Amino acid sequence: MEQQSAVSIDVIALRYGPDDPVPTLGVAPRAWEPFAGELALPGVLLGRGERLDAAARRAVHTKLGVPAEAILAVGQLATFDEPNRDPRGPTLSIAMWAVIGDHDADDARWPSFDDVPPLAFDHNRILGTARSLFADMLWKNLTFTRPLIGEHFPATRAVDLTAALTGDRPDPGNLNRTLAALPGLSRTGERVRVKATGRPAALWAFDRE
Structure with missing residues (x-):
């Protein structure tokens, strides 16, 4: 029987606080194999019956340590279907975006788009695509722009x-x-x-x- 693809929710969590010169994005070391200890976007497998918005918020909260109330907005961005993107087997990645508000502390590192280090899986490729999509969304999609700019x-x-x-x-x-x-x-x-x-x-x- 052909193996079914799992569905991964990978999130580009953006932060642009009042004192930040540029927007930054959240990454954190992976706790488990594959790529244990390597930096990655926050991601989770989509649960049975779980909505994309809820899965994205769960990923940001559990993987970056961002409080739930600091996740101001979430949306869907793009789908990545390269069959070999995950060494565990076929995994369909739905990339989501999240805008993060002010909060005290978290477990994430927050590089700018120009300073992103090598990431696990195909997450650097996801970010490359996401940046161009964000540029198209800016000033057009107010659900994205308004919480980001303030x-x-x-x-x-x-x-x-x-x-x-x-x-x-x-x-x-x-x-x-x-x-x-x-x-x-x-x-x-x-x-x-x-x-x-x-x-x-x-x-x-x-x-x-």
């Missing part, structure tokens, strides 16, 4: 987030037009100083829900 933010923070996900610094004028077109987002008229020198940055804020 309820209010200076324009410089929007520039830095865009550059981190796309790999290029956006044109300020084009970015301002993109922000102005987002439903529920407004330029407040306030300015905040984010650097010791230079002009204070414009402040943007989402309407209260």
